[in-house]
Amino acid sequence: MKTYSVLPIQFTLNGEKTMVYVGAHETALHVIRERLSLKGTKEGCGMGECGACTIMVDGKSVNACLMAAPQLDGRKVMTVEGLGNEENLHPLQEALLDHHGVQCGFCTPGLLMSAQALIEGTPRPTHQQVVESISGNLCRCTGYQQIVTGIENVAKKGAGEA
């Protein structure tokens, strides 16, 4: 079996096929931020405690700081940049603005990805499920209430449209 200190990987990043060379134990976070320059995904603690680096891999929320980059090979990856952009914000982003769920903003991309993973898997979450979905994301500004309200409103609207 071949072993690699650097290896090429292919994955879908925000809908686009991406090929990049990664180190054997480089983190997914380092690849996304530094090699691919998507700065929305933040490094906070670097040990899975704060959730600022949360991305979605095959529809599930994961800490990019704890994932070895080679493990992205063949996966579907979504970062906050895939959610919306400045001209066209995603409903979750609108909701966090409307409900004052953003202050310093450092935790926001990670929180958005946790919320998006929840809503994709559970379109009509209960209050408890919303709270649980962001339990791996630390926010030191808002006190969480505004964030939870924002996510719940999006879920309600989404469910209403369906």
Add this chain to the structure above:
Amino acid sequence: MTETTYARPETLDEALLFLKHHGADTRPLAGGTDVMVDLRSGKLKTSYLLDISRLPELQGIALWEEGLSIGAGVTISEIYASPLVREHAPSMLKACAFFGSPQIRNVATIGGNVGNASPSADTAPSLLVHETKAVLAGFSGERTVGVEDLFDGPYQSGIGPDELILRFMLAPARGRFSDFQKIGRRKALAISRMSMAILAEQAKDETFRFIRLALGSATPTPMRMRTVESFLMGKRPDRKTLKEGARLMAEEMVRITGRRPSTVYKEKAVQGLFLRMLYPLLENGAV
């Protein structure tokens, strides 16, 4: 040691052949939630990362004649979502509900949790009360060993360098009383300060005719509390008996672990956790 390199086997045989030659210099990589932290801090130095996260042989949860089988590569989220685990190992389901965070649960595996041999491995107390056997594979064959015996010491596992855990075999709960309790500093993500699991069955006269108790985080390795089990066997869970059981639990913990600065707290906490876990039986009609 110079550089860490990465390898991803397609099959179990390929992985075991690699371990046969390079086992001593290899760290298996599954969810990475412990490995990546330890690599980064410099605590872990290894020549090879062997990515076993995609091996089909380590996947799946199934009810077999021998018991409930959980593949070593099954994630904590998958266990939590499993109707089979809900029915046959409810304390395991509860342990998984309080495990890490959603992000951690989505990748962390039960095999990694046991293999890392942390005294506070959250799946351990439940595995112990289910008298779980781990099936290990090496290039020359398989062996079966009790999970309690896989914990040699804090972060010291009895898994050989050329071995992988294939799956865990749990004795099904069969409708017995089953619970898991944990104390941590924060609700999500807290490393357990103390954890406990029970599997018990009462006779018609409410005396215990079967009881398994396990303690995590409070002893150097997760352990069955056999002294307390023997004390409770054949007795009804009335207030006096439970209080005495709690006292014995604390005594046993101190006997094994020794007195430490945290003992003053842990002696009380272990009794509180024990009573919290057993009180529902008291409400079931005993006096």
